Amino acid sequence: MSNNTNGFFDKIDTIKRWVDRVISAVLIFIVGAMTTLVTYQVVVRYLFDSPSAVSEVLSRYGFIWLILIGSAYVFGLREHMAISFVKLKFPEKIQIYLDMFIEFSTAAFALSVMIIGGYSSAARQMWQLDSALQVPMGVIYSAIPISGALIIFYFLYQELNLLRRLKQLQ
Template sequence: MRFLGKLLDRVEQIFVGLALLAITSLLFINVILRYFFSSTLSWAEEASRYGVVWIVFIGASICVCKGSHIVVDALTAKLSARWQRPFALGVTFFSILFCCVFTILSLRLTLRIAEFGQMSTTLGIPMLYVYGAMPVGGALMTLRYAQQAWRLLRGKETLT
């Protein structure tokens, strides 16, 4: 189980890193082409936008794993040590529920987009691939919150 978690960590991080590198390179090349050769890659900005969509949703999963999401801990700080872990567990279960609902609804939307056969304007790719970032990211966040809940239940998760 730990091996799969670490593998998922690496895959997410490599994906986000490579996507960011590709977007940066693509936009840099497009700027060079525009200013020095009076030409552009017509599809570069659209591809970059779609890449950022994927980075955001995969990055959200990474943030769940690392505990990097913004947290308002005013209530948690006021609780006694005895109640902090149960409260954190409740918040984590609520997050799992939210991510499950988000994943299901975004999957429905993605399937509907696929059913209509909507294509991107410049790239000409099915919008299914763009909208697919939502259910994939939602499922990954659900998995990450489930891992966090498991660690909280076992007493392995540190409360900050």
């Protein structure tokens, strides 16, 4: 491969590492915040007999964000669950094509359902306020299109790597 192509892939790898670090920091923050909120909820409920609705709702929404953003992060790390028994029976070139198709299928779902549908849903809910937090529900729902956008980013990254592997086989 040419030096110019390697420079391009080095830049893409750097961007992916940066995105991975930011997402992992966000996920660590969410887990820490949820741990604090749930601990606070237990203490005020059982020691002071005064449950906090705000901490309960915040931890619930944090869990939703954790799942959605975390699933995009796991997709980007290629650590998601996969049944590769059949795929491994094929030659390496066919395996790459199958990986590309699987990645494309996931990206199509992320684009159509998570980004387009999630954005539409979040936009429609911007007028409705959460009863405990008094924030628009669209803010909570915005985790869906954000997660979808992250999946699309990781899809593009993986497709470039798969194309690079295909060129190396030729």
